[in-house]
Amino acid sequence: MRNELYFTATLIAVSLLSGCISPTVSKSVDINPDDDPMGSAITSGDVRTIASEMCPQILALPEVSDSAGIVRIAVAGFKNNSRFPMDSSIFMQRLRQSLNKYGDGKIRFMSQNRRVQAVRRNMIVNRQEEVVRQKLKKLGVEIAESNLVKNSKKPVKIAVIPVINTNLVNMNGNSFSAMLRNEIVEAADGKIQFLMPGATKGTDYYLTGQFVPESMKSVGIVNLTNYIEVIENRIARGESLDLTDGRVPDTSNVSGQFINNPMFQRESELVKLMRNPALRANPNVNKRFTVMLVKPQSKVAVYEKTFLLDRKITQNLQLANFILSGEISGMSQRNKGTASDYLLISVRLTDPESNETLWEDTYETKRMTSAGIVYQ
């Protein structure tokens, strides 16, 4: 009986004790953002004070308050020169939020956020594809209504030579030609007939074109007459219209059948141009499209038009009126585990044209903290 009693008491004691060793759950306490319970050198209260003090000053500047239109500001960020590892962008974020909130719609910031720029780039590229479609449609109508077609008594025969440098706009050469062809046929209503790809006999005109990158004038431009001659040569030899099929190397320093042959050298130079990594990488520049109708016999372009087809994607920072930047500087002293830190946080507004500092203000704070050497 006594043993049973002891056993039962032990069981009860063990079950009670097991309740005592349950893991503790960390608790969180809500704190006012202006309070400083940890006593660190720089706190959320400082971030808020800077925004609260500097926002009205920026809004009171004559260049901002008296400006007739919207004032655009580009952000150069906050540089942290102090010994404290921190996300220094928090100062700019808070100040920007105050300026947006109390600026009464007068202040706009240029977005320089990477994620936003990535999505924006995607959207612009997709929109550009629609722009290409519309412009091709317009081009088709223009060619169909040109005097060359109107004045012809019989249907005009056109041979298509692939558009060059389609790698610049990430388009397949054949599909671009097919799109252009389709638009012309739709607009021409039977007045234009296209020959089969690779056929040139009996053609009235060659239809060709190229994409020209705006900033790489010395590299990206192809002499279209040379290009047409090279293509004609390939057709005569029964070869494909694709210059990059590997038949001709992309260098003029060759031996054997290619040496001293001007046509092959010309082709080789064209291949080198088309394989240029700078062009193949679809550089972020304005790209124009030049379309031509060329008379086969004289190689004279009887119709030529150039228009902007793909625009450079930029952050449009050139639209900004001012640049907002900041800096965190600090001076620290230590003595037996106690640190004293003087922090000077400066914010300035710069005029990008004149390079003048339009406005500048500083916020200073000095605090003593008792902490280890490694962690503050």
Added chain:
Amino acid sequence: MKKLIFKYIVAFVTLPLLAFLPSACTSVDGIPGASQDELSSEGSAVFVRPQDYTIFFGTRSLSNYIEITYSQRYVNKAGQMVVEMGIRNRGSVSWYNFLNSAPNKIVIMAKANFYKTSQQGHGPSSTPIYSTNDRKFVIKRGQIVAARFVCPVKSAKSYQVVLSQVVPLQ
């Protein structure tokens, strides 16, 4: 004796418990608003009641240590209301401060609320159109600190500055 003890238990324990029961049974309880008389008597600068209160030597109120030397407001060229206030740490001046020497410096928090309409006669009884954050001011004994608050919203007509002590986290 036992009957007497029993009566006291009934009187001081059971009856109060029974009295609380009806109020605990209701699902909501009305909240009385702040006294309008008290609100209307508030000025443009107020001290918040301190955390510490001693029975013997009074409160360690902020007004024991600090005083407002000047207070002015104006509208700047951009149409923003600017409030400037001089806050001085005057040290210990009350008779009951003999037990504690005045600190060399005090840290106070000051926050300004700006209102669209005049608060005179009403006190802070409307929503502020702008509030600064609670700013810290470190004031050495004898020093005057110039506290400056600017309201970026141009329609401000009145303000109230609230001064409080820095309360450590419990």
